Amino acid sequence: MTQARQAPLTGIRILDLSRVLAGPWCTQNLADLGADVIKVERPKYGDDTRAWGPPFLKDEEGHDTTEAAYYLSANRNKRSIEVDIASPEGIKLIKDLAKYCDILVENFKVGGLQQYGLDYGSLKDECPHLIYCSITGFGQTGPFAERPGYDFMIQGMGGLMSITGERDGLPGAGPQKAGVAVTDIITGMYASLAIMAALQERQKSGLGQHLDIALLDSHIAMLANQPLNFMTSGVAPTRAGNAHQNVVPYQVFKTSDGFMIVAVGNDSQFRSYCQAIGKPELGTDPKFATNSQRIINRDELIPMLEKIMATGERDAWIAKFESAGVPCGPIQTIDQVFSHPQVIHRGIWQNIPHPLGGTTPTTASPMRFSATPVEYRRAPPTLGQHTEEILQELANHKKKQ
Incomplete structure (x- = not known):
């Protein structure tokens, strides 16, 4: 009899101190792969994107709930706990959870968690196993390290908008951002990959490490052939509208x-x-x-x-x-x-039971496994939905130590 196989990251626990998109996108990827993601949120407010609507998820009577579609797009398969990290009790709880978890993901400004003793330098001795992933606009070092970074801003600084939009001299010419926050998304993807690699390395060394993932770095890497077009020719690529710089037509x-x-x-x-x-x-x-x-x-x-x-x-x-x-x-x-037949066949539209909306739609993960398919176990959690559950688990874990 063939033994049932578990999701790839079953047994891996992640402490998610991130919000908005790049960090949550990273942790949603890992949650889809079976990791237990504990999403830490501010009391009363939670993740900023909960309020980034309309549109909002509607309840079974057709009325708006408190859950914005933006938030729903990046937080499935997670559990939510409300923690005030500015309080002594909250700081202690985060430290206890860090010891309980394999991975910590955060996207505070550089040095933002140091005042609470929750930065990598403060936690690494107590949690030598911990893989600590920091996602920032410009990275942990350099003259811009302490500046905040936002997707739109990085699309401009990182060169994408200089090659996106209609050509100069034509109607509508000018720089144009992408229609989705591509910098946040690709940064979340690079962070996911880096975490998976660090997990593999930990199998050999038994030790965690600090991962420094920057929006600007990720954005420039995402440009693929365009930087090489410049680096090999000395000529900066320009906007080509809906044409390709290197292939015609x-x-x-x-x-x-x-x-x-x-x-x-x-x-x-x-x-x-x-x-x-x-x-x-x-x-x-x-x-x-x-x-x-x-x-x-x-x-x-x-x-x-x-x-x-x-x-x-x-x-x-x-x-x-x-x-x-x-x-x-x-x-x-x-x-x-x-409504495209290929999209319908692939099951890209999925529905997950939700405590406020009856169900919530979600876009299926593109990661397809023959033996351990992605499961849509949990809807994006309501604020603090799992606080008591997680606290009880932590207490039981401490008793066993």
Whole structure:
């Protein structure tokens, strides 16, 4: 008989002193993998994002609850405890919980927890096993270390907004932020990965360590090829609108009834694309036959393609390109995304029982395991929902020591 397998992080306990998005995103990832995440929140107020609405979760009668959709997006599978860390009792409780846990995640400003004796330097001797992850705007060192960091600000400072938005000289030109807090999200992902690596290393050494994860560092790393475009050429990339700096044609096109994306990734696909639009000669023209030449002659090629694409309907083009093996797709609104057959098949919309709303929707984790699938065990907790439960567990743990 095959023994049932447990979630990957079953038995790992995390003390979550973070709020808003980067830290909670990190700990939600780990909670999805089976870790027991204890979310520490300010009495009466809790995580800032609880109030970042509307929209709010609605109860079974259709009335707004106190839980904002923003908060719900990053806090499932956790337990909430209210603790005043500015009080002697709260400080002692956090220290006791740190000894009880494997990992601590915090996103206070640099030095913000030192006054309470809850920084890594103060805890490492009492908790040598503890993996302590600090998430800040600029990291623990450097001339900007003590400054607060926010996603929008880092998108500007870190270069993303200089390469996002329409090209100069065209209508609507100017820097543009992403439509979601991508810096917070990627920082949370890097923090999750660093914690997993530190857990693996602890298996060998038996010791924890301090993880210094910065929004600015993570943001620059996320830019992938764009920093290398500059580092190898000495020329800073600029905004290209919905086009790609290194691949042509790889952009949005307007059709007679809407917009679509064509993502030609190689020269063979370009020839197929030219056949599909009725212009096979463009695929063999020396000015356009290779991607390098298409980049050089972009300003000549793209207006021709735009004129052709505007003569056909979006879905007709998509059908034609798909049959020719040309990567393409529609630009969908969020509601259209959740009605797409692939999204429905993959179960991206999940519902979890919730004490205030009956159920709460949640976006499924993209981590798919064949033997230990992610389980949606708990809805994002109400403020202090598990305070008594966690205190009782801690008391029982102390008795056993």
